[in-house]
Amino acid sequence: MEKYRDYTAVDFLNDESFLRWLTNPTQTEDDFWNEFLKSYPYKKAEIREATHVFNIFHSHEEKMGMNETYEIWSRIQKEAKTSKRWKLLKFVKYAAILVLVFFSGSVTYYMYQRTEKQYQFQLAGTPQISKDEAMIVLSDGSQVSLEKQMSQISYSKNGRQLIVNNDTINQKSGTEKEMINKVIIPYGKKSMIVLSDGTRVWLNAGSQLIYPSVFTNKTRQVMLVGEAFFDVTKNPGRPFIVRTTDVSVHVLGTRFDISAYPEDKLVQTVLEKGKVNLNYAGNGILNRDYVVEMVPNQMVILNKSTGEAKSQMVDVSKYVSWKEGMLEFEKVDLIRALKQVERFYNVKIYLADPLIGSYKLSGKLDLKDEPEKVLNVIKLTVPIDWKKKSNGDFILIKK
Amino acid sequence: MYSVENKDERLIWIRFLKGDNEVLSLIYLQHSNSLFDYGCRFTSDRDLVKDCIQEVFCTLIRTRDHLTETDNIRLYLLKSLKRKIVRELNNAGRQPKLISDEEYPFDLRWAENLDAQLDEHDEEKRLQVAKAMQSLTDRQKEAIYLRFNRGLEYEEISFILNLNYQSSRALIHRAIEKLREIIHVPEKKINQILFSILCGERESVF
Missing domain, CATH: 1.10.10.10 (Winged helix-like DNA-binding domain superfamily/Winged helix DNA-binding domain)
Structure with missing residues (x-):
């Protein structure tokens, strides 16, 4: 920080760290420069000057709409697939000349399988969950806000018409490309969506679901950020795939819950009925993908940082009761339970002592009550007390 | 080549080079808007810019084996986009006179x-x-x-x-x-x- 003491506006503008702070700041830069301004208040004028000049040069940016962003992305995927196949054809031609016909056949099949899998990327990388507004974003980029605490959305078979909380909306028909829709549910709200194939999805607070209004591909694919319970309509010819950043679940027809919040360290999948394949990327030297074939009442928890998966048999109802407005726990870490309460009510709960978080919690919480009442119920089972701050945040203290 | 990117970006890049396609969407989302803005400075044809962005990423997938961990991903994408746009402008005859590598228009919009x-x-x-x-x-x-x-x-x-x-x-x-x-x-x-x-x-x- 010392070296900036005698910097002029020009020097600042020539400094990479300063420029990054103005163009594309990270937390580190933000902290550093705010700290610098505090320590050297007499540099304020120079910095203001530098910022002013910067602003003259820094011109207005042209942006793509969300649908344009998705459109290009789906074109990249498609192109990637076809080019790979074309290369493959060439390869097969040579292979056929050199090797026995049946042998090359098996190679083709193997390669084809690989291509299919390799180029199904997902576009759920950046969750932008707005603080308070629930909405559905249609393929043309238009947004329809969902005002209710619990919104209902349902699609007609051809995907062109959807009913949102009893209002009917017609989507402009894009004949060739899939119409990508997105539902964003902030903390404190929930939603139930009936997709065009009849699959029902309960979307929990603080979650997003990206899906085509009608499924035109060989597989039915949706992308999830956050938590959702799926009741998938059976269609053996068209597997249903739920993708999250860390796992993907392949199903034919079944009921299951996935919790994959970006801020959580764990991704949790619970199967209620039917059969699913849970896929996740391995972290080892071989870097191969793992597949777990799950059976009813099985829960698989994947640790995102270590890549380790743990499996156990559970009482499913405890993990899916949130869609009925209940939370049920059995020897769950208090910190994990509180996270769910936070999301449901869109409140912040802090722990005065981090050790409180490891208390085990068992029991039922009725989320129809106020958060204060819920905390009072928790108080009965673990030795804590709570206070409410003036800004509405809660603090838990050890008793 | 250069080391301005943060650690996460580097990890993502390495994962992509190792064959992990899932992270390509992250790379795409992170850079698509700045690429689009850069492209729009060369031409007012938004569709051309979008086509070229698509091409950039397809090329990225195809040439993955030739790239190295030390490549600066942002620079690679910017330069690759520019090359494609200048070539397109030349090829399609959208420009009345042939533009050389040094003489393509650039709009600062200041x-x-x-x-x-x-x-x-x-x-x-x-x-x-x-x-x-x-x-x-x-x-x-x-x-x-x-x-x-x-x-x-x-x-x-x-x-x-x-x-x-x-x-x-x-x-x-x-x-x-x-x-x-x-x-x-x-x-x-x-x-x-x-x-x-x-x-x-x-x-x-x-």
């Missing part, structure tokens, strides 16, 4: 920006800055854009402009000489700042 930055009574200053800006060549404009909109370092700018470090400094230096002739108001601090930024010089001019 005018609308200036209006917001200067007060109404700063008419004199506005005219001076406007005049100075107009006298810049397209390459100088591009250098300024890469510096202040994309936040690139001088070394990175010279990479994109296909110049060695000295030539790119010289290019920018010539811009300043030109500006000096037009704006000659030594007491105006803002102009001095403008010069020295373009020079990339550390010493104070006050």
